[in-house]
Amino acid sequence: MQFTTTKMAYIAGTTAALPFVIVVIPFAMLFGVVATEAGLPLTQVMAFSALVVAGASQFTALQFMSENAPVAVVLASALAVNLRMAMYSASLTPHLGKAPGWQRVLAAYFTVDQSYLLSHTEFERAPETSTPHKVAYFFGTVTPIVPLWYVFTYIGAVIGDAIPAEYGLDFIVPITFLAMIVPALRTLAHLAAALTSIILALLLVAVPFNLGLLIAAIAAMMVGAEIERRMS
Amino acid sequence: MNYTTTEIWLIIAALGVGTFLIRFSFLGLVGDRPIPEWLLRHLRYTPAAILPGLVAPLVLWPDATGGVPDASRLTAALATVAVAYFSKGTVRAIAAGAVTLYGMQYLLG
Numbered sequence: 001m002q003f004t005t006t007k008m009a010y011i012a013g014t015t016a017a018l019p020f021v022i023v024v025i026p027f028a029m030l031f032g033v034v035a036t037e038a039g040l041p042l043t044q045v046m047a048f049s050a051l052v053v054a055g056a057s058q059f060t061a062l063q064f065m066s067e068n069a070p071v072a073v074v075l076a077s078a079l080a081v082n083l084r085m086a087m088y089s090a091s092l093t094p095h096l097g098k099a100p101g102w103q104r105v106l107a108a109y110f111t112v113d114q115s116y117l118l119s120h121t122e123f124e125r126a127p128e129t130s131t132p133h134k135v136a137y138f139f140g141t142v143t144p145i146v147p148l149w150y151v152f153t154y155i156g157a158v159i160g161d162a163i164p165a166e167y168g169l170d171f172i173v174p175i176t177f178l179a180m181i182v183p184a185l186r187t188l189a190h191l192a193a194a195l196t197s198i199i200l201a202l203l204l205v206a207v208p209f210n211l212g213l214l215i216a217a218i219a220a221m222m223v224g225a226e227i228e229r230r231m232s
Numbered sequence: 233m234n235y236t237t238t239e240i241w242l243i244i245a246a247l248g249v250g251t252f253l254i255r256f257s258f259l260g261l262v263g264d265r266p267i268p269e270w271l272l273r274h275l276r277y278t279p280a281a282i283l284p285g286l287v288a289p290l291v292l293w294p295d296a297t298g299g300v301p302d303a304s305r306l307t308a309a310l311a312t313v314a315v316a317y318f319s320k321g322t323v324r325a326i327a328a329g330a331v332t333l334y335g336m337q338y339l340l341g
Contacts (some may be wrong), residue, residue, distance in 0.1 A: 010282035019323045032251035039233045044240055051248030061247060068234050074243055079250045084282050090258040091278035098264040117279050124276060135340045170296040171305050171333055175312050179325035181283040193277040194284040201285030202292065216279075216285040224277030225270070 001018040002126065009133040013118070013140020020114045023176045024148045026169045028054050032156020034059070038066050041158055049153035053112060054148060057081040080209035087217060088116040096138065099133045107138055112149075113177070115141040121184045191229070193224030304336030 003009035028049065030094025035045040035058075048058050061078035069077075088111050096107055119138045123129065129137075185191050197220035235243070267275075291309040293299040312329030316322065 009283060017287050019326060021315075022326070026307040047244045047248075051244060052251050052293060054251055057247070057251065063237065065233055065240075065243070069234075071239055071243060075246050075250065078247050079254070082251045082254050083253045084286070085251070086257050087275075087282060089255055089260075090262075091275035093258045093262050094267055094272055094275065096259060097262060097267075101263075104259050104263070107255065108259050109252060111259075113283075117283065118251050120279055139314065146280075156257040170294065171290075171308065172330070174290040174305075175308060175329035175333070176326055177283050177287045178309060178312045179316050179322045179329065181279055181287075182313050182325065183320040185280055185317075189275065190280045193280040197283075197285035201288050205289050205293075213282070213285050217281040220243065220281035220285065221274045221277045224280060225273040228273055228276070 003133045003137070003220055006132055006136040009129070009136035010140040010143075013122075013137040014143045015116045015140075016122070016142040017114060019147060021144050023114075023172050024145050025152050027162055028149045028152035029156030030169075031055060031058055031062075032153040032158070033151075033160035035062055036157045036160065038062055042154075045157045046150070049150055052078075053109070053149060054082050054085075055149075070077060071109055075208060080211065083210070084217065085111055086117075087214075088120075091120060092123075092138075094115065095119075095134050096131065097125075097133050103135055104139060109133070110139070110142040110146055112142075114145050114180075117177075117180050117184075121180075122150045124174045126185075153191060182191065187228070189227035192227050193220040196220040196223045304333055304340060307336050308333035 003012065031049065032045055035048060036042070040048075048061075052058050052061075057078040060081050061074055062084070064074040064077050087211055089108065092107070096104060099107070115138060118141045119134070122137055123134055176231070181194070185194055197216050200216030201213050204215055205213070288310055289310075291305065292301055294305050296302075297305075308329045311332040312325045315327035315328040319325065
């Protein structure tokens with residue numbers, strides 16, 4: 001589909017992101033519940049979700065805080081979880097780099113796994129789309145996701161009770177990530193990159209600060225790029 | 233938790249600023265400067281290179297089971313991948329994964 005208006009691109013992004021509402025709601029509530037149970041007052045719980053907007057690293061910070069780790073260790077561990085977003089930033093740059101500075105600032109703030117992955121997949125599918133339409137699509141994907149992140153953090157903090165593990169809600173996150181990434185594995189190069197990523201991430205799982213994943217990702221990007229170069 | 237209120241605010245603020253700077257890094261500093269073709273070629277594989285490695289340990293060693301591999305979660309992951317691969321439909325794949333997960337949990341008690 002080619003977008004003829006920014007509104008159309010925005011709506012396409014919103015529509016693509018709608019299914020991920022089912023991940024954001026339980027995940028955000030869980031953060032609200034766990035943070036409150038750890039002893040944080042409501043303002044700090046909300047500040048976490050509003051300023052950091054990155055579930056996995058928020059949970060990491062909480063976990064180290066509940067172990068009374070030194071502040072520097074809390075920060076290093078939680079920021080390491082977010083280092084993958086530097087790669088997101090780099091791979092969005094060919095598409096959004098021409099946008100005005102204030103739009104890039106907002107796009108950076110709103111770069112979460114879902115908005116990134118949906119947008120990158122769409123931009124690769126139709127690379128010729130204009131920058132304003134790409135920006136509109138990106139903010140479309142943000143719209144059903146991030147506001148709910150704030151709202152359900154609040155609801156979790158105020159009324160929440162932890163959702164028992166036997167409901168398997170923890171597994172919604174891996175399922176949605178798989179459902180997002182697998183259709184984007186369009187070529188042999190993509191499949192080889194994915195396989196490299198899995199094998200190395202599993203082998204390097206014990207590397208501290210989540211750095212095993214970054215090593216696996218860089219190696220996997222090299223594998224994908226090399227296969228593409230040889231086959232073209 | 234034994235932190236002072238100031239320390240907690242420091243953690244939240246530093247994490248917020250640090251995370252923003254990570255997200256802004258390339259988008260902000262490189263902007264519309266040209267990117268060499270070899271680097272673009274690598275960046276095209278970013279999602280395929282990160283997401284599978286991010287998910288694999290969660291599938292094999294879920295936190296919810298204390299890191300013990302779990303039949304219903306493994307089957308659900310396989311069903312999601314199969315449906316996503318053959319139908320290319322994200323929503324269908326999520327539904328397949330969820331139905332498999334709860335179906336297996338029901339069958340296995």
